[in-house]
Amino acid sequence: MGISLMYYLLVSGGLFALGLAGVLIRRNMLLLLLAVELMLNGANVALIGFSRHWDVTDGQIFALVVMVVAAAEVVIGLGLIVAVYRQRIVLDVDELDQLKG
Amino acid sequence: MNIAALPMMILIATAVVALVPSLAPPGRVRHLGPPLVSIVGLVAAAGMSVLLWGDRQYTFYGAFRTDRLTVLMTLIFIASALVTVLMSLREPATVDRRGEYYSLLVAAVVGMVLVAGTGDLIGVFLGIEILSVALYVLCAMEVWRARSLEAGLKYLIVGAVGSALLLYGLTFVFGATGSVSLEEISDIVRVRGLGGEPLLMGGMALVIAGLGFKASAAPFHMWVPDVYEGAPTPITAFMATAVKAAAIVAFLRVFSGALIDVVDDWQMPLAVIAALAIIAGNVGALVQQSFKRMMAYSSIAQAGYLLIGVATGTLLGVRSLLYYLIAYTAMTLGAFILVAIREREVEDGQSIASLAGYGRRSPLHGVVVTVCLFALAGFPPLSGFIGKFMLFGAAVEADLTWLAVVGAVGSAVSVAYYLRPIFVLWGEDPEPGNARTFDPGDGLWVASVLAGLGVVVTSILASPLLDYCREAAQALIAP
Amino acid sequence: MPWLTLLIVVPLAAGIVAALLPSATARLVAAVAGLVTAGLAVAVLFEFNRTVGTGQLTEHHGWASEAGLEWTLRVDGISLWLVLLTAGIFGLALVAGFLHMPARGGAQYLGLILIAEGALLGLFLAGNLLLFYVFWESMLIPFYFLVGMWGSEGRRQAVMRFVVYTMVGSLIMLVGIVATAFIARDVTGQFTFDIQALQGVAFSDTQSRWLFAAFALAFVIKLPMWPFHAWLPDTYRTAPIVVTVLLAAVMSKAGVYGFLKIGLPLFPGGAAFFQNVLVLLSVVSILYGSLVAWRAPTLRLVVAYSSIAHLGFILLGIVTIDGQALQGAVLQMVNHGLVVASAFVIVGIITQRSGREKVADLGGLAEGAPWLAGAFLFVTMASLAIPGSNAFAGEFFILIGTFRHHWWAVFLACLGIIYASVYMLRLFQRTMNGPRGQVSGSTVEMRPGDFVLLVPLVAAMLAIALWPQGVLRTTGPTVDRVLAPAQVALNRPASQVRARVPVNPPEEALPLPGDPEPTAPTPQNTQVPTP
């Protein structure tokens, strides 16, 4: 028995909270994407930890799927950011304020 | 692999094939190919699904299950997608990227079908992500229009956070039970008596937040008006109907299906977010000047009504919810079709003011949208009423009478804004500036008729439909 | 013959058809449909067996049976007269439409009136709570359009207020309907929305009170009662005059009818509990409506507020829970329909032809318009319920019955009678008598078309004035049945209770004292097995 589940969860929770905080306070779009990645990877850590805890492979498979999905999201995200940048030359997400009310 | 996943396979193939006509030189094939392929593929998948109506079948080693609920939901998704395709025929967003547009649309349906039929938590997440990623792109498809782009980006960022919450929640559920299979989870929860287990509760809270976000319940709704307003109108309609349905079916699969034995743990939070959605949606819609944005708020409120059905955790609740979902899909599509028409016809087409006197000029669309709005407002004998009534009944039966009262008061408030466009449509004289400048296209006529028929048929054939809904609900709740 | 279904389907179908036809044909179709419906109503009168107090000529078909919504129609001694009133007044309205169609969208206008008629007839005939609600709500739609599309200045706010206000009440009622069915299922083991089957269910006091309150709120808003009347003045003011007639004469009866059909028989405990509140509310309505009618500036508003006062009398007759009062109330429902319809017709004639809304702008019209003055005088007298008029008969019976239990309310209500003479005479004299105003009488004099409308109304009023027993003898058994539960709930002396109180579930099904532990009733026909 290696590292106990608790440590996995602590790291995972830390990553997730860090990501969430990043989303809440950061204004740069690229950093936002980064923060979201942090959250997803926090979940991944937990998945791996649980997988080991229960001694099943389900969690690891799940984690793999998540990685793929995360990659896809980032690709789309970067594409859109580039498009926005080309159009308006901003990276500050708060500038996106045409839609409100 | 057996026949159970065939509709999904057909859809995947359709998504791929829809790209092919783009290789053709500019012309009819390139122009009409993708939508035609999509329509054929969707209809084929729908037909295939109908054939699958029956007892549960497993495939992919249990990762995908086709039961009556899967079939029913697949049909709802496909119906919504079909109308969306018809609405999109002349959509500016599709110019020059028709292949991608329709392919992504069908891909989103694939994700939804996966959610509806998933046998494990991975499928829930994967399906939600497939449809989300497709929609991020679709929302931003009109890259030359700042609002569209903004909508796409906002949706992406917030949606990714929502996905992360969902994922983290699913992780905890997995952690608490040690399995990703929904059926196993159900057994484990029952056998081990996991009610009140903190890890499971935390997981459920996160899942509720994540799925609530996708279903646009309050207070996770803040992205909805912005994204719905910015996205191309057909996509908005698609999001308001199919995506919401997908999120709801995810709720059903996870909570009403797998976690039904800890219903006491998740009933109250669901009821609360349902109530908040009803309040926020109905109140927010009151002061909107844009029809499209108003419908966005309306869809928030409607999500609240749908969640009532989940929150009850009873067969009656699920069954009412399914019926209301069908009805809601038809009504909402009908309303958005009018937005699509008007925004192509006139400059200021999204506003309520642009509807002035439109009913007299174009009675068909006028009548359809009127019927749809009355149904949304819950006027009997239309399907919206029957659905709401049954949801309230389910709530009362589940000792959630307060939720029914909130729903009722919310409905009364909603009348105020649903009737406003109707009044403008029929009661005001058209302004000269509102003359038509651009032909919205024939697809919209067909779509409009389909939506109107949908509302009428769901109203008149309520009885048989409810029978199907009961069978689907039994497929979910019964083992 | 499925008389009752025909009564509903004929106007509905004709309405949809008429709306799609060109105006010239549409008005013929509409008028014929209106007359046919009236004829059907008369046929029902002849088919009716007046010795029976329960619903009769029952028709039953499934609709959304899954949801408990079934096409169950019945007619009883009370609804019979409301059906006749509805068919009659709508028939006249359609004839009026035939003679004088709005310039814009006439076919749709008549079509909507027919649809409204169908909905109202359905409401009065519905034997299923859900069906009742369906018609209750769906009648709003035609009225919404009628006011919204053909109304005058300020119609938008008026219809909004009208519809939203009504919806607040009715959606709460919807919750009440749902709750009724579920609670009744727990008591009787039978899940149903059938009104007759729900009678006599032994709700607990708390349940009965809450359920009654949920229904009563919808009803008092629809009536409307003070202080829930805010939608009324604007709506009556902006609606086309024919629609105002329909609203005031027929639609207002829907709320009253709700009390009779649902409030008293199903929730006697709640009715008994809220009795004093409702009596007080009725009296306040009477006085308030009268006082405001006295000071209201325009013709229509005077009649509109007087209508609030009159409806106060009707409600008083119902909530006082007395056989004589209720007989009077039922009679007065018909009377009020006739009186207020003719009052609005006359007000409509005057305001439309003179182009003046304000009482102060008119005067001395009698000189050039003797026929109109005569008709107006008749209506004025009927409206202030002068003894000898049909309205007197109704108010007299209402107050006799009320006197037995709430003598103070009668004394206050009598103030309302005195004020009625003040405001109605003010209206009559300021317009018809005195020095000539801005308009000469001859411009407003009655024309042949007006006689077509007024003569039947006046004839009906006279007939009832001379022979109220013609109405009373058919309503008696029904009234007894409607009242009996509430009378028992109020511990009224047995001599006053003249009908058997239904018990649900039947007594033999209940365990007798000393029986072994009662087993929970097995739900039959329930759609809801616990998951």
Next chain:
Amino acid sequence: MIGSLAWVVLLLPLAGALVLGFSGSAEPPKALTRVAGVGTIALSFAATLVIFFTLLGRDADDRALTTTAWRWAELGPLRIDLALLLDPLSVLMMLVITGVGMLIVAYSTEYMNHDRDYRRFFAEMDFFIFAMLLLVMAANFVFLIIGWALVGLASYLLIGYYYDRPSAVAAAKKAFVINVLGDVGLVLAAFVMAVKLDTLDYAGVFGLAPEKLGHGGLIPELIAVLLFVGAAAKSAQVPLHTWLPDAMEGPTPVSALIHAATMVTAGVYLVVRCNVLYQLAPHASEMVAIVGAVTLFIAATIATVQEDIKRVLAWSTVSQIGYMIMAAGLGLYTGAMFHFLTHAFFKALLFLVAGVVIHALVGEQGIDRMGGLKKYLPVAWATTLVGCLAISGVPPFAGFFSKDEILARAWDAGDLGKVLSIVGLVGAVLTAFYMFRMFFRVFHGPEPEGGYAHAPHPSGPAMTLPVIVLAVLSTVGGLIQVPTVNHWLDSWLDVSLMADPALEASHATEWRTMTMSVIAAAAGIGLAWFIFAADGGRRRVQMAGAMPALRRFLLDQWRFDPVIDDAVVAPGRDLGDAAYRGFEPYGSGGLVRGGVGVATAAARLVRATQNGLVRMSAFGLVVGLIVVAAAMILGR
């Protein structure tokens, strides 16, 4: 047989009214109008005579019968028929109504000749006769009330006959509203009876009341008081009398028929008819008597200063009805009916002669613009003198016997009776004074300054003949019941007066009262002669300034109108204004506006959170998570 005849009596005037009312918009020939208007009433009178003599020929016990048309309403135990009652009391009333009515309507054919809407006048008069007949012939309280209200309607229509004259319109409204107040009193009384006795038939009520209600209890007192509210409103008793003087806005024949001879005495009829109930309610009866006495005194004082010939007569009517009401309250039912009968004769006479004078002077009604008319209008002078003597109670004219019967029998009816009898005597002095004040100023004295613009012209036969007939009746009408000689009226009414205490004055009282009342009449006449006629009217001018405060007070009619206006009318009007201007927009409207306000404010709030920032959405997710968690923990 006479049962169906009763319906004929009742419906003939209605038929006349309907024929005249619906004979098209064009004015029909006047001859036709006359035939329809007068003819129906004449036939009705003839039929009444037949009924009268038929009943007269029967045994006393056989003189009451009921004839039913149909069951009007049946409400559980309460059964109400559309039925007529023929008994000595109602037949007596019918005779006066149709007889005097016929005379007055015939008189109107000439009097109204120059008015527009000739036809309408007769239609309304016929309608009044119908309603009045219904009132007296009804066999139960419901139809009594109906007749009661319909005569009010007829009175309203005829007071407001000149509907373009604002004062007439206002007077009509006042009369109607006060009468509705009276109706309400009656209706309330009917409620008490219906609730307590489950019947509203006279027979039923009077049969059951003594047994079920008891003597002197709260219920019979309440019934009696409520009935009297109706009676007081209709018969212009204080404080509900203010409408009657104003009602003189109507044409003079109307005043004669409705506001003197018939309708205003309906209150007396009611009290007499309900003698059983009043006998059960001693306190209420005393109150009735006192109100009557107060009224007779107040009205008599006011009549002494009136300057309008019709208003003098109007106040005199109020005063004379006061006598009747007082009598009825004291239990002197025959006396009340006797005075009603003679009063119908002489007051109708006086009004009709006043009409002749007004007609002669082309509408002039002020007595200070009259004078010395004796030489122009000798017949009028003679008949007025008869009328004045009759009302003043000078033997052997009709009024003497009836008034004397009341005063004499009152004297012997206990302490209260004595007091009231003295009030009556004072009233008699005043009566004689104001009547002869009018008489002297109109027919004697100097002609008004500048003389008459047109020479006063005597009227034609249609007006003169009824006047003469009435003068004859006023002279001999009292002979049907002469103290100590005959008691025809007593015995005739015996059947109807089920609870008549049959008070009889002792011979001593009779003689004393006769002497006193003759002295009273002589005093009044003498005083009037002294002031107004003795020296050609100069003394009047000298005395004009005397006692200005009292004079002012009397001219203000004891200040009833402003007080009632301030106390009763104004509060209601102000409340109505407050409700319309204050509560409507802010109160009930406020309920709506408040709801809308809350909804809008909430909507603003929702919008405010919707600032379009991505961060806000993410923040919403976090908040939602907290909400969900909280609900999850709290909801368990």
